[in-house]
Amino acid sequence: MDWSPEVEALRRRRAAAARMGGEAAVEKHHNAGRLTVRERIALLLDADSFEELGGLTGSVISEPDGEGEAFTAANIVLGLGRVDGRRVVVVGDDFTIRGGSSEASSQPKQRHAEQLPHEFRLPLIRLVDGSGGGGSVRELERLQRTYVPLGRYRLPTVYLMAKNLAEVPVVGLCLGSVAGLGAMRVAASHYSMMIRDTSHLFVAGPPLVGATGEKRTKEELGGASVHGTSGAVDDVVDSEAEAFSRTRRFLSYLPSSIWELPERVEPTDDPERREESLLSIVPRERRRPYLMRKIIEAVVDRGSFFEISRAYGKSIVTGLARLDGWPVAVMAGDPYTLAGAWTAQAAQKITRFIDMANTFHLPVVHLVDCPGFEIGLRGETANTLRHGARAFFAINQFTGPWCSVIVRNAFGLGGAAHQPINAPTQRFAWPSGRWGSLPTEGGIEAAYRAEIEAAEDPEAARAEIYRRLESLQSPMRTAEAYDIEDVVDPRETRPLLCRFANMAAPLRKPGPVSLTMRP
Structure with a gap:
């Protein structure tokens, strides 16, 4: 006798797992405008590349007649797959089984989802669609006791999450109504997204918040209109398909782990390309803004700029791009928001972005x-000083190659952080x-107040001082003292940056950095 009966039992269980929560639950999920976890995985990964792990995890209930058994899969799907040919780990919540609640999941399987990327040095993609935490208060009846949240013996998963942030690229996608530890799984990533109209992200959902007396709908409390600008996620997109497309593109700029280097692609853009528009893009009128993103697009490889967190900390533009095929991290001031001044939000955005670039050798x-820094009461009450100081030190603790191009302003503490002091620059x-x-405009009032007030014509005195100081602020004077390495024709910027990228490439070193990434 062979093992056919057992193999047939395996087939039945896998088929039951593939049915997820059943036709009715799947239809309800589709009617809410959302894909099932298995549809998501199929759309995200390269065709036919998914290798499921733990497909037999779940619970079995014997039929009343004793002739059979009913298998219900755990509501977490885990496996290996490929994204553009590169192996990744993907884990997703199955909302069709008890709404993705952790009460129906497997803690060992959830832990293994964080352990695999760490041990095999693979990127991790989390498809989050449930609480993923300790479950509801129904757990009291099931356990007949309570427990200390996230005690060190209960949940080493959180430790593994921190290790992954320091070692492998992590993408967190909020694909439904996500609260508690599930929400932290989204936030504790290098790149995160939610879907407009169908995703909601909370520390605690409306029922729990309502118990405090604050009545809010899901959209009011944690919808895209909230987190599109709160910084809890990096980007909001219009569909799950778009989220998966952006996931693939984000990963294309990064190595599989810190033990590798970001790969160059075959260049398709002339590294000597000179854009005539750059000669006039910055207005002579200093209070007039200009489109910094147009400058970025003009100097990086065509079509390669991938912006991150556009709606948060708007005075700073951050994203990934390529120069002569080499992946780089790009940061730029945006004069359309507070003239590019660092706000508390912008400083937090800078810190996280620079830490990610340092972690993955970009x-x-x-x-x-x-x-x-942003000045005035709003800047003071937002604690801009402390957040700005963190960004200042994040830049100065950066260890990889760095190239700065001073396009217009570099003043104060924010201006002083235009490059690190201990890196090849x-x-x-x-x-x-x-x-x-x-x-000059603000400094005159501070430094020459007595002289201006004592003048017969204060306005004329102020104008004369301004004219005198302005004549000393030519960048040519700074270049004469070699306090700036070179003043260049703006049209030469792309060739200069491409040469920088090629010089920087052999300086990159795989391995861990001394200061690890945190959310």
Whole structure:
């Protein structure tokens, strides 16, 4: 006798797992505008590349007649697959089985989902569609006791999550109504997204919040309108398909782990390309903004700029791009928001972005236009100083190659952080560049108040002082003292940056960095 009966039992269980929560539950899920976990995995990964792990995990109930058994899979699907040919780990919640609640999941399987990427040095993609935490208060009746949340003996999963942030790329997708530890699984990633109209993200959902007296709908409490600008996720997209497309693109710029280097792609853009528009893109009128994103698009490889967190910390633009095929991290001031001043949100965005670039050995290109930290009551009450200091130190603790191009302003503490002090750096300035401890306009009032007030014509005195100081602020004077390495024709920026990227490539070293990434 062979093992056919057991093999047939395996087949039946796998078939039951593939049915997930059953036709009715799947239909309800589809009617809510959401894909099932298995449809998501199929759409995300390369065709036919998914290798499921733990497909037999679940619970079995014997039929009343004793002739058979009913198998219900755990509501977490885990496995290996490929994204653009590269192996990844993917784990997803199955909302069709008890709403993705952790009460129906498997803690060992959830833990293994975080352990695999760490041990095999593979990127991790989390498809989050449930609480993923300790479950509901029904657990009290099931356990007949309570427990200390996240005790060190209960849930080493959190430790593994922290290890993964320091070692492998992690993408967190909020694909439904996600709360508690599930929400932290989204936030504890290098890149996260939610879906407009169908995703909601909470520390605690409306029922629990309602018990405190605050009545909110899911959308009011944790919808895209909230987290599109809160910083809890990096981006909001219009569909799950778009989220998966952006996931694939994000990973394309990064190595599989810190033990490898980001790969170059075959260049398709001329590294010597010079854009005529750059000569006039910065207005001579210093208070007039300009489109920094147009500068970015003009200097990086065509179509390669992948912006991250556009709606959060808007005075800073961050994203990934390529220069002559080499992946780089790009940071730039946006003069359309507070003239590019660092707000508390922008500083938090900078810290996280630079830490990610450092973790995965990405050289940084910084297009500088920063008049300093945000000033005034709003800046003070938002604790801009502390968040700005963290960003300042994140930049100065960066260890990889870095190139700064001072496009316009570099003033104050924010301006002082235009490049790290302990890394291989290059620095250039455009003729439009200006720098110093304070912008002339504000500094005159502080430094020459007595002289202006004592003058017969204060306005004329102020104008004369301004004219005198302005004549000393030419970038050419700074270049004469070699306080700036070079002032360049803006049209030469792309060739310079491509040469930087090629010089930087052999300096990159795989392995861990001393300061690990945190959310």
